[in-house]
Amino acid sequence: MPECHGKRLRKEALAVKFDGRDIAEMARLPLKQLAVIMEWYATGRAFKKKEIEFHPERVAVAQQIAQNLYARLSLLLDLGLGYLLMERSSPTLSPGELQRLRLATQIYSNLFGVVYVLDEPSAGLHPADIAALLRALDKLKAAGNSLFIVEHDLDVIRHAEWVVDVGPGPGDQGGQVLYSGELPGLAKVSASSTRRYLFCEERMPYREPRKPHGWFILEGIARNNLNQLDVAFPLGVFVTVTGVSGSGKSSLVSQAVVDLLSARLGYEAPAPEEGEELRQPEPVNESGKITAGMENIKRLVVVDQKPIGRTPRSNLATYTGLFDHVRQLFAATKMAKARRYDAGRFSFNVPKGRCATCQGEGSVMIELLFLPSVYAPCPTCHGARYNAKTLEIVYRDKNIADVLAMTVDEAKAFFQEEPPLQRSLDVLREVGVGYLRLGQPAPELSGGEAQRIKLATELQRAGKGYTLYILDEPTTGLHPADVDKLMIQLNSLVDAGNTVIVVEQDMRMVASSDWVIDIGPGAGDEGGKIVAAGPPSKVATIKESKTAPYLAAFIGN
Numbered sequence: 001m002p003e004c005h006g007k008r009l010r011k012e013a014l015a016v017k018f019d020g021r022d023i024a025e026m027a028r029l030p031l032k033q034l035a036v037i038m039e040w041y042a043t044g045r046a047f048k049k050k051e052i053e054f055h056p057e058r059v060a061v062a063q064q065i066a067q068n069l070y071a072r073l074s075l076l077l078d079l080g081l082g083y084l085l086m087e088r089s090s091p092t093l094s095p096g097e098l099q100r101l102r103l104a105t106q107i108y109s110n111l112f113g114v115v116y117v118l119d120e121p122s123a124g125l126h127p128a129d130i131a132a133l134l135r136a137l138d139k140l141k142a143a144g145n146s147l148f149i150v151e152h153d154l155d156v157i158r159h160a161e162w163v164v165d166v167g168p169g170p171g172d173q174g175g176q177v178l179y180s181g182e183l184p185g186l187a188k189v190s191a192s193s194t195r196r197y198l199f200c201e202e203r204m205p206y207r208e209p210r211k212p213h214g215w216f217i218l219e220g221i222a223r224n225n226l227n228q229l230d231v232a233f234p235l236g237v238f239v240t241v242t243g244v245s246g247s248g249k250s251s252l253v254s255q256a257v258v259d260l261l262s263a264r265l266g267y268e269a270p271a272p273e274e275g276e277e278l279r280q281p282e283p284v285n286e287s288g289k290i291t292a293g294m295e296n297i298k299r300l301v302v303v304d305q306k307p308i309g310r311t312p313r314s315n316l317a318t319y320t321g322l323f324d325h326v327r328q329l330f331a332a333t334k335m336a337k338a339r340r341y342d343a344g345r346f347s348f349n350v351p352k353g354r355c356a357t358c359q360g361e362g363s364v365m366i367e368l369l370f371l372p373s374v375y376a377p378c379p380t381c382h383g384a385r386y387n388a389k390t391l392e393i394v395y396r397d398k399n400i401a402d403v404l405a406m407t408v409d410e411a412k413a414f415f416q417e418e419p420p421l422q423r424s425l426d427v428l429r430e431v432g433v434g435y436l437r438l439g440q441p442a443p444e445l446s447g448g449e450a451q452r453i454k455l456a457t458e459l460q461r462a463g464k465g466y467t468l469y470i471l472d473e474p475t476t477g478l479h480p481a482d483v484d485k486l487m488i489q490l491n492s493l494v495d496a497g498n499t500v501i502v503v504e505q506d507m508r509m510v511a512s513s514d515w516v517i518d519i520g521p522g523a524g525d526e527g528g529k530i531v532a533a534g535p536p537s538k539v540a541t542i543k544e545s546k547t548a549p550y551l552a553a554f555i556g557n
């Protein structure tokens with residue numbers, strides 16, 4: 001807007017200034033800088049002698065407000081959020097940032113006797129930020145509260161005074177409390193797979209880094225806090241990009257590289273997702289170009305945590321394509337042939353075979369006046385999704401609904417004589433989702449599960465080469481044992497002639513990669529530069545890198 005210049009307020013409001021800035025200018029400062037100003041006023045150093053003499057009441061009020069603000073701001077800085085601008089709109093914050101903002105509000109409230117439940121507060125945090133998080137959690141505890149934390153990060157687990165280990169396996173193979181007690185006692189529980197990572201040597205065995213078969217070079221990248229950055233990614237190897245939260249690593253990989261490469265490969269820009277169009281447009285300061293490496297990249301695949309589908313009609317079996325093969329098996333049975341049922345008959349998205357009452361949804365929506373609608377199992381098919389005639393067809397004593405109810409592990413045993421299905425089921429098991437049901441509706445899957453299903457789908461197409469895979473923090477929500485499985489799969493993509501670039505905080509994964517690019521050194525204005533680039537053993541020795549000391553602890557001899 002020409003009138004307010006995007007400041008959203010009228011002239012009169014903007015005429016009021018504090019420390020020479022109006023409220024809109026104030027809101028555009030990073031919290032860290034705002035804290036410096038507030039400290040200046042909170043301690044009284046900012047006031048002139050004359051002011052103190054003639055308007056002591058004004059000084060007292062300003063000092064009081066500044067002290068109050070400074071106390072709140074220092075909590076946010078403690079939590080590693082000093083790079084955020086006050087005007088940053090909440091939909092653009094990452095889940096981890098939001099969780100830490102809520103945490104700061106709780107610490108400031110000075111409540112006691114509260115039980116706080118946190119789900120993976122370390123998600124997306126650099127080890128240096130995790131140390132800050134633990135200090136904040138200690139404050140909550142010291143104030144007389146209890147903290148129940150669901151967590152995979154070993155440093156957070158080691159910090160706890162009481163550990164409950166649930167398992168031993170995922171899904172049906174889990175659900176038992178293996179241990180509940182102080183940390184050292186877990187060392188004796190042989191069934192625990194957490195134990196292995198908590199008490200054993202963490203260093204990764206040394207592996208000679210792969211030799212790149214080319215370089216992908218970008219120049220003059222400007223975006224968020226990246227300013228005219230030049231960067232070179234080695235191709236045909238496993239690359240990890242590290243840096244503290246807010247350093248600009250996601251801006252570089254998940255935004256700049258993805259946008260520039262998509263445009264060059266002629267991909268269409270993805271349509272904005274539901275809700276995303278409400279976000280404020282980012283300031284237009286984007287630039288950058290690809291100057292080398294295109295001859296070695298034929299395809300870009302972003303394996304992200306977005307859902308594999310938005311309706312209960314998509315599921316693991318339909319997404320990976322293995323359901324097509326299952327439907328053909330049913331259509332090939334004697335009884336199906338006699339009745340002239342084709343593969344389409346066994347799709348719950350096609351009218352002829354599905355339940356007419358729920359149209360293949362398996363559930364019906366009940367609209368309630370003044371209340372949100374609820375879903376109830378379909379009264380006709382009881383959730384089977386198909387009509388009775390379709391369900392009469394059995395393949396080795398199981399009907400199509402029975403197959404959808406199987407877990408990946410069960411299906412692997414059931415379809416032993418079907419090599420094409422075995423391949424799909426094997427990769428799903430290898431990425432660690434063997435416990436999911438084939439028909440599990442997409443909206444029920446977590447972001448991490450969706451990401452691993454996408455990865456499995458890619459792995460099935462193995463042997464292509466010249467593909468660049470991008471993953472943003474794929475270890476979020478994964479147990480160290482699952483991280484190991486994931487690494488085996490990513491390495492197999494690289495061995496097939498592809499390039500994998502992973503934005504990652506998990507030092508186990510970083511230590512076992514071929515090449516590390518560390519962005520920083522700090523967050524926001526203090527980040528956005530390449531601090532170190534090279535094999536992990538070299539990056540671990542760079543003094544300026546905040547990642548180096550944490551990485552060094554994992555580097556093998």
Ligand SMILES: [Zn+2]
Nearest residue numbers: 355358378381
């Ligand atoms: Zn039904």
